[in-house]
Amino acid sequence: MPRSFFARDATVVARELLGHVLARQDGDTVLRGRIVETEAYLGVDDPGSHAYRGRTNRTQVMFGEAGHLYVYFTYGMHFCMNVVTGEEGVASAVLLRALEPLVGIDCMRVRRGMRPVDQLCNGPAKLCQAFSITRDENGVDLETGGIWIEDEGTYPGEIATSTRIGIRTGRELQYRYYVSDNPNVSPGKPS
DNA sequence: GACCAGATTGTCT
DNA sequence: GACAATCTGGTCA
Numbered sequence: 001m002p003r004s005f006f007a008r009d010a011t012v013v014a015r016e017l018l019g020h021v022l023a024r025q026d027g028d029t030v031l032r033g034r035i036v037e038t039e040a041y042l043g044v045d046d047p048g049s050h051a052y053r054g055r056t057n058r059t060q061v062m063f064g065e066a067g068h069l070y071v072y073f074t075y076g077m078h079f080c081m082n083v084v085t086g087e088e089g090v091a092s093a094v095l096l097r098a099l100e101p102l103v104g105i106d107c108m109r110v111r112r113g114m115r116p117v118d119q120l121c122n123g124p125a126k127l128c129q130a131f132s133i134t135r136d137e138n139g140v141d142l143e144t145g146g147i148w149i150e151d152e153g154t155y156p157g158e159i160a161t162s163t164r165i166g167i168r169t170g171r172e173l174q175y176r177y178y179v180s181d182n183p184n185v186s187p188g189k190p191s
Numbered sequence: 192g193a194c195c196a197g198a199t200t201g202t203c204t
Numbered sequence: 205g206a207c208a209a210t211c212t213g214g215t216c217a
Contacts (some may be wrong), residue, residue, distance in 0.1 A: 028213050038211070048209075060203060075210050076199030082209090095209060125210050188210085 001149050006066035010085040013148075015177045017083075017149070019156030024131050025146045029107050031131055033099030033121050034154065037178040037185050039164045041082070043091030048170025050107040051091030059070035061139050062091040069147065071128070071138040078125035081133050083142065083149070083170060097124045097165075099178075100184040123186040157181055163190040 001020070006013055017035050024031045041049040043062070050072065051059045061070045062084055070082040070093050082093035097188070099121035101108055108120045108130040121127035129172055133147075142148050160180040165188040178185045 022210075041209075053203085056203075072209080073201060074208055076201075076208085078210050080209060097209090123210070129211095164209070168208090 001067075001151060003065070003067040003083055003143065006023045006083055006085050006142075007087060008085065010042055010094050011175060013083070013085045014038040014040040014094040015159065017094060017096075018159055018177055018179055019152070019154045021102065021150045021152050021154075022127075022131070023148055023150060024094065026104070026107070026132065027146070029104050031104035031107060033127065033131075034102055034152070035096060035098075035149075036100050036156070036182040037096075037098035037176070038128075039095040039097055039177070040085075040175040041093050043086075046170055046173070048164055048167040048173065048175075049091065052169075055091070059091065062093050063089060064139075067142045067146070068079065069133075069137055069140045069142065071133055071135055073135055079128040079134055080124040081128055081131075081137070095124060096127060096129040098122050098184050099127050099130075100182060101130070110173060118183045122184050123188065 022033050022036050043051045051062045055063050065088050082095045084093050086092040101120050102182045112120045120130050156179050158180045161174045162176045166174050
């Protein structure tokens with residue numbers, strides 16, 4: 001997808017990413033997964049966002065150019081990946097919460113402990129483990145970094161919204177988007 | 192199925 | 205020093 005696709009409001013990008021395909025060239029193999037769940041995180045006006053308290057060393061890529069990855073480490077052991085959105089200088093991003101595995105499933109299963117296919121990418125830290133996304137990928141450009149997002153032209157089915165999962169502030173905002181009938185959506189529940 | 196504790200460290204106050 | 209945009213494996217039903 002062109003950078004202009006990401007350089008829009010995070011809530012718009014989050015919804016439109018459903019049905020698109022995340023791809024990674026990983027050595028000799030290619031990994032592909034259809035995006036079925038996302039969340040939008042804005043900047044200084046969004047108490048649920050890492051960027052709420054302004055620019056820090058950790059959140060600086062959220063303030064940068066759209067179309068780059070923001071990967072953060074949390075709970076002492078997990079990574080989660082976002083795509084930076086909006087105009088440069090204003091923080092916003094879309095968290096990728098769940099994928100439907102398409103290509104490279106054997107590789108994903110090895111990394112995920114040989115679990116069933118619908119448990120390989122049904123959560124933000126799980127899909128990072130399946131795609132081997134770590135802090136090394138923080139700041140990577142989706143146009144040149146070997147990780148990219150394509151429009152396969154697949155109609156995503158019925159889209160539902162809810163509040164976001166796992167946050168303590170900004171709970172009232174309906175910034176989570178998911179394909180309601182897809183078995184790969186994460187099991188987490190809004191609070 | 193629901194519920195709960197433990198893991199484990201970067202980041203910010 | 206508190207807490208985190210989470211996951212897993214255990215218990216009890």
